[in-house]
Structures are given as structure tokens and as C-alpha cells.
Amino acid sequence: MPKRSIQMFLRNKISAYLIVFAFFMIALFGGISIGTIQVPFRDIAFLLSHHFFGTSLHGVDPSFDNIVWKIRFPRVLLAALVGASLAVAGAAFQGLLRNPLADPYTLGVSSGASAGAVMVLFFNVQFSWLSGFTLPVISIMASIVTIFIVVLFAQAIERSLKVETIILTGIIFSSFLGAVISLMIALTGEELRQIIGWLLGSVSMRGWDYIQLILPFFLIGTILLIIHAAELNAMSFGEEKAQHLGVNVRRKKLIVLIAGSILTGAAVAVSGTIGFVGLVIPHFIRLIWGPDHRHLLPLSMFAGAGFLILADLVARTIISPTELPIGVITSIIGAPVFAIILLRKHRKGRRTA
Amino acid sequence: MIQLTKLSGGYDGKLIVRDLSFSVQKGELFGILGPNGSGKTTLLKMMSGIVPVSSGSMQIEGKEIKDYKPKELAKRLAVLPQMTPQAFSYTVKETVSLGRYAHQSGLFPIWTEEDEQAVNKAMERTGTIQFANTSLEELSGGERQRVFLAQALAQEPEILLLDEPTNHLDLSFQKELLDLLKKMASEAGLTVVSIFHDLNLASLYCDRLLLMEDGTMNGLGIPSEVLKEEPIQQVYKTAIHQRPHPEVPKPQMSILPEKAAKEETEIIIDGTxxxxxxxxxxxxxxxxxxxxxxxxxxxxxxxxxxxxxxxxxxxxxxxxxxxxxxxxxxxxxxxxxxxxxxxxxxxxxxxxxxxxxxxxxxxxxxxxxxxxxxxxxxxxxxxxxxxxxxxxxxxxxxxxxxxxxxxxxxxxxxxxxxxxxxxxxxxxxxxxxxxxxxxxxxxxxxxxxxxxxxxxxxxxxxxxxxxxxxxxxxxxxxxxxxxxxxxxx
The missing domain is CATH 3.60.70.12 (L-amino peptidase D-ALA esterase/amidase)
Structure with missing residues (x-):
């Protein structure tokens, strides 16, 4: 009897990975395929195989190569990396802060990144040695500086660095930096559209360079968080309990904070503040497959990636050729879908209880 | 096993526990008593390394508690707090499995047969195995407390610290929990240190009791030495009456309710x-x-x-x-x-x-x-x-x-x-x-x-x-x- 239930349990988790990975792959291919020019799935597979493994093109239309490899694939990949980063960071912050309402933006990291980016746009800063990367690099730096100030400030309030203190400090810095951003917007004349457009978020016209920029942060942040899944589980029962279970709470908390902030900062820097992904994807995964972070983090990663690819697909196709800001789409689609799932899940739960 | 010497400590430089010295032996069931605000919980938190020691020493097996690495300490000492916050609905099995955290190592730890057995044994002992795949949210307060006890037992500790463990339990589970602790203390040599609100439960189950008052020690000894009317009345500042238990040789304390005026009027029993x-x-x-x-x-x-x-x-x-x-x-x-x-x-x-x-x-x-x-x-x-x-x-x-x-x-x-x-x-x-x-x-x-x-x-x-x-x-x-x-x- 217990053996069977363990098997069931495993099958359940394996099916979870299969479902989420399938969703991601469908989104990936769909994102590359759909647009003003349709590219068949078969051709996409050959093209990707050609670029990754050097296989022959099997007579695929060479114009597709340009569309897929130069434009759509980097765009889709960037959406995937941003979505994955935000979802993983959101899951980790929710676990660490023991608050299902936390998201990657709770601690003010994104406000830091945004303030950095808006400042670059506002003052029209351009460092020649960074060429086109001035904005994202400054933005990432601003986000890292912000999280350090938040942690140091929280520590000055209280040495033990309780999550309640961190949340409060995060709120203080978020609103302060938010005000700085608003001030710059208010003082901006003709550049307003550019700033607003950036703040609403977009993954268009970024190219391979931006992928190179976000990839190392994504890998470091995600790996750090996934190897701290057990600690996140322990810490979601409170810091004292985690310490009793043998977790070096202070150190692990800092690692999770920094890893989550790197992910958030890098995502915001390359794509602006895209809302909803970091809040809802982990919630959604937790609702279906439970809160165990060892599974929650990787599942959220794939689900977040797939979700943002689809959101971007909708953003650029729904009233084509005009592109909508992706952040608007994530919320417009995500909120009602999530609301329905929440409602059905709770109804079902009540019936079976 | 546990040795406290002139131990003082508290929060933000304010000493709550002052100058406490006592020791607890292996296999002992040791009770901590005292009115609200007497420093019981702070003492327990100092014994588990949550609240730092300001002066004096707190040793486990001859080693200062602050010199233990968190995992090393968790293998020796487990804690069951009054309330464990929970934000997400883990299953009972997932929750109990976290008790094995200290026994695992490496970036991607392997779940061994030994871990599985420790978890199952802990769930069996606490009667929670029937809920193994149930979500914590669906359990009652008392059932949850038993799950967290299972989690603490899955740590396979030598010392178990409990903060009013019977708080959320009904009468039969109070008895079951304390019987289990007593059995584990005498048979497996588990050292149990527990805070009690209920003087009578403490008297029935503990080998020795510590009575605290304003962060200091008021009494220490076997129940009949500590639970005397006079010190208890003075520490708890209320009228208490001590009687022996009808069946076991342990003192029991009862509070005396204030008498209403009509309960004081004289009554004469005579031929009428x-x-x-x-x-x-x-x-x-x-x-x-x-x-x-x-x-x-x-x-x-x-x-x-x-x-x-x-x-x-x-x-x-x-x-x-x-x-x-x-x-x-x-x-x-x-x-x-x-x-x-x-x-x-x-x-x-x-x-x-x-x-x-x-x-x-x-x-x-x-x-x-x-x-x-x-x-x-x-x-x-x-x-x-x-x-x-x-x-x-x-x-x-x-x-x-x-x-x-x-x-x-x-x-x-x-x-x-x-x-x-x-x-x-x-x-x-x-x-x-x-x-x-x-x-x-x-x-x-x-x-x-x-x-x-x-x-x-x-x-x-x-x-x-x-x-x-x-x-x-x-x-x-x-x-x-x-x-x-x-x-x-």
C-alpha cells in the first residue's frame, strides 16, 4: 500500500515534468512559427538542428533561416529566459518570505533596475565602451546595488534579518525608487514614449546580444536556487523552525535573496518590468503539484518560459502589425485564467474535503 | 548532557534569563515551569541556539552551543515549538521528511533507505502515518502538532525541546504524547526538556522540574520538592491548593476560585x-x-x-x-x-x-x-x-x-x-x-x-x-x- 502510493507520487511528478516541458516546447515552436510569415514546425526543427548540430538544411527555404535564426528565435528565447527567470525568482521569494503574494518585485530589486534604466534614457547616457548595452548593464548594476542596500538597511534595523523586516525595507525602497522614476517621467518631454514603452516591458528587437547578457545571470541564479530547494522548504516553515532543522538560516537566506535578485534584475534589465509571471506561475504550479521547492522551481522555470513566449506571441500578433506591450498581455490573459483556476480548484477542494 | 552555567541572555541587550545554572541528564524528562513572562520560552530558545547567550555557558555534551554547526546541532537536538507557521500546504510526508535535512549532504542529496525508515518510524510513533499524503491544511491543530513532533523525531535527536507541547491537544492526545515522550526517555535514552503550563501534567510526567520566576531559578528538584503550596502561590501570585494524586505518588495543584458572598454565609445542619x-x-x-x-x-x-x-x-x-x-x-x-x-x-x-x-x-x-x-x-x-x-x-x-x-x-x-x-x-x-x-x-x-x-x-x-x-x-x-x-x- 505505501509502495503503491510512492509509485503514484513519482508518476505524478514525472507526469508534471512531461506536461510542463511539452507546454514549453509547444510554446517555443508556436512562437517561432507564427507571425506575418508562417514557418512550418518541420522547417523550424531542421533550421535549429542545422545551427546547433551542423546538420544539412534539407532544402528549407533560405529566407526562413533569416526569419527564424535572426529574428524570431532570439526573441522567443529571450522571452523564455525572462519568463523562466521571473517565475523561478518569484517561487523562491514566495518561499523565502513565506508569502504567496510576494513576487520578484516585492523587494525593490525591479524598481532599482527600472530606476537605472530610466535614468539612462532620461539623461541619455551612453558609454562608448558598452556601446548599445549601456541601458541593460547599468540596469543590472542598479538592481544589484539596490538589493545590497535593502539587505544592509534591513540588517541595520535588526541584525537577525527577519523576513518581515526585509519585506518592509523592500517596500520602503520600492516606493522611493518608484517616486524617483515618476519624477523623471514627469520631467521628461519628448522621450516619454520611450520610457513608458520600456517600463511596460518588451522582448522585441533585442537580438542575440541580449541573450548573451541575460544567460549567465539566468544560469547562476537558477542553479543557486535549485540547489537550495530543501532550504527553501525548511524556511517556509519559519526561520526558527528552519534553524532547528539544521539550516544555516542567515547564510542561506542571503544566497536566496541574491540569487533571486540577480534573476529579477537581469530580467528587468533586458525586457522592462513584466508583471504577473513571477506572481502567478509559481502559484499555479503549487496549486497543481504542491509546494515542494525541489519540483516547484524547475516546473515554474519551464511554465514561466512557455507562458511568456505565448504572451509575447499574442502581444505581437493580436493587432498586427502594431505590437502591444508584453506586460499588458501577461496580466490581461493571466489574471482571468488564474482566477478561474483558483475558483475551480477551491470548489473541487471543498467538495472532496 | 546539557549543562548550563550562570547562563544569562535575552533580546536587544535586555536580559530576560539571568544567572541560571543547572544540568539535565541523558534520558531525563525535565520540566520547566513558571508564570507568563518568567523567561521559560527565552530559556528554551537559548537552549536551542535561537537566542544568543550573553554571558555564562550553555553546553551540550561538553561543547558550547554556539560552536555547533547548524546541521551538527540539528542531529543532536530537535525542537517542537508551540506553533509552527506554515504558508503553503505541504503534505504530511513532505513535512516530516524535512526532519532529515540535517542528515543529508551534497548539492543534490540522495534520499536513502535510512531516511525513508526514519520518516516512517516517526510517523508511526506519532500516529500520523495515516495522513501521510494529506495536506497539512486539512488537519486539525492537534494533528498538525503531532506531525511536527514526527518531524522532530525524524531528526533522530538525542535531545528534544518542547514548548508547551500539549497546548493544542485534547485530553487523550495529551496523555498519549506525554506517555510517548516518557517511554522514549526511559527506553531510548531521549533527553526531553519541556515547558509546561499545566503544573499537574508536569508533576505526573517529569523526573525533575525547574520553577522560574522573573528569569531566575526559584526551585529545582523532583516534583514533590518543587510543587509546594507556598512557593507556587508566591510565584504564580494566586491561591493554590496542593493534594496528592489519588493514584500515583505525585503532587497535584488546584487553583482556589474566589468565593462569592453567598458561598460564605453560614449554614447550620441540624434535625430539620x-x-x-x-x-x-x-x-x-x-x-x-x-x-x-x-x-x-x-x-x-x-x-x-x-x-x-x-x-x-x-x-x-x-x-x-x-x-x-x-x-x-x-x-x-x-x-x-x-x-x-x-x-x-x-x-x-x-x-x-x-x-x-x-x-x-x-x-x-x-x-x-x-x-x-x-x-x-x-x-x-x-x-x-x-x-x-x-x-x-x-x-x-x-x-x-x-x-x-x-x-x-x-x-x-x-x-x-x-x-x-x-x-x-x-x-x-x-x-x-x-x-x-x-x-x-x-x-x-x-x-x-x-x-x-x-x-x-x-x-x-x-x-x-x-x-x-x-x-x-x-x-x-x-x-x-x-x-x-x-x-x-
């Missing part, structure tokens, strides 16, 4: 309370009286309102005479829980009553005496165990507040008065033909209103003793005369 019938004599008191008796029903210490002396045939025999007596009382609409019941083969018209008042105390005595089976106690060994009818039932109702000594002395005084009456009426033991001292089935009841003047003693020359002596002697004589001295029944 008596109902006299052929079948029984009953005395109905207006309030519950504190009693010490050897009745068929309501024996020992108790609080009773109705007192019934039932007449039975001289050939009465019943295998379960207590059940028969209960049936009789029910039939006559007496509440069994509030009644002291006695039996006698003596005709009840031979009963005698007296009301005697001396100084600030009065007593009302009822005696039914029959001496068909009179016995000389000094030669009682010569008697066979055969049942012969005849009994002297003595009831003493004292209108006053009697100490426990006074109750016991009342029994003595009443007995002495009875013996003297038998002697004066020249009652002889029919078998040995020596002076009889009583009959083989005599019974006695002392009941007190516990209102009015305090009576510390009831020895023969105290006012209470004098009234009992006089009343019992006179009643016994009168009753014997009514039945005809020395005659059978």
Missing part, C-alpha cells in the same frame, strides 16, 4: 434536615458538604449533599451490594454522585440524634446502633469471617470549616466515644465474652459545611472534639438503649 422513614433515614443538606466516610457509596474524601442510611433485612445478601445500593438510591431520587449511602440491619426507629454546640462550633450527630455482631478488637482474630447483622453507623455533621487534621481527628474522637458507650453499656463480644469495642461492620461519616469558624483540630479537648465526643457518646447510648443493650439487634 432529617427525613425519617422505616426504609431509610436521609439527611439533605442545603449545600455540598465536604465528607470523609466509609459508606457503601461515596466513600473516602468527597463533596456530598445527601446522606442515606438504608435499612436492610438482617439476612440481606447481595453479590454486588454497591450496585444494589445505587439502584435503591436512584429509585428514591437521590443523585448518586452527591450521596453518601450506608446500610444497616438495625431498625431505624432505634436511631438517635443530637445537636451539640460548644463555643464557636456545633455538631449534629446521627447514630444507629446494633450490636448483634459486637467484636472485641483486641481479640478479633478469633472471629470467623461470617457476616452477622448489626452495625453502628455514626454520622457527624460539623458546622464549621475543618482542616484535614480535624477530619481525621473527628474520626478518632467519634470512635473513642463509641467505644466508651459500648463499654458503659457493658456490651460484650459474644464469642470471646470480653468487652466489645464495636461491631464488625461499623461505618463512620464526618461531613463539614466548610463555612464559619475554622477548626484546626478535633482532638478530644478541642471545642469540636468536645462536641463530637458528647454527641456521639449520648447518641450511641440512646440508640443502644432503644435496641436493648446486649440484645441481638
Amino acid at each position: 434536615c432529617i427525613t425519617h422513614k422505616d426504609e431509610f433515614i436521609a439527611l439533605e443538606a442545603p449545600v455540598l458538604l465536604k465528607t470523609l466516610s466509609a459508606g457503601v457509596i461515596g466513600a473516602g474524601w468527597g463533596w456530598h449533599r445527601s446522606f442515606v442510611n438504608r435499612h436492610v433485612d438482617k439476612n440481606y445478601w447481595h453479590d454486588s451490594y454497591k450496585e444494589d445500593m445505587k439502584g435503591f438510591l436512584k429509585q428514591h431520587h437521590f443523585d448518586i454522585n452527591e450521596t453518601v449511602g450506608m446500610m444497616t440491619a438495625v431498625h431505624l426507629r432505634k436511631a438517635a440524634y443530637r445537636f451539640v454546640e460548644i463555643e464557636d462550633v456545633s455538631v449534629f450527630v446521627v447514630v444507629t446502633a446494633g450490636v448483634g455482631n459486637a467484636v472485641d478488637v483486641s481479640r478479633a482474630v478469633e472471629h470467623s469471617r461470617a457476616f452477622l447483622p448489626g452495625t453502628i453507623n455514626t454520622w457527624v455533621f460539623a458546622n464549621g470549616y475543618l482542616s484535614e487534621e480535624a477530619f481525621v481527628q473527628s474520626v478518632m474522637t467519634a470512635t473513642e466515644a463509641k467505644v466508651k458507650a459500648l463499654f458503659d453499656k457493658k456490651v460484650k463480644d459474644p464469642l470471646t465474652h470480653s468487652w466489645a469495642t464495636g461491631t464488625s461492620t461499623d461505618s463512620v461519616l464526618i461531613a463539614a459545611t466548610q463555612r464559619g469558624a475554622h477548626q484546626a483540630f478535633a482532638g478530644t479537648i478541642s471545642p469540636l472534639g468536645q462536641s463530637i465526643g458528647k454527641a456521639v457518646y449520648e447518641c450511641t447510648i440512646e440508640s443502644l438503649e432503644k435496641s436493648g443493650t446486649g440484645e441481638r439487634i
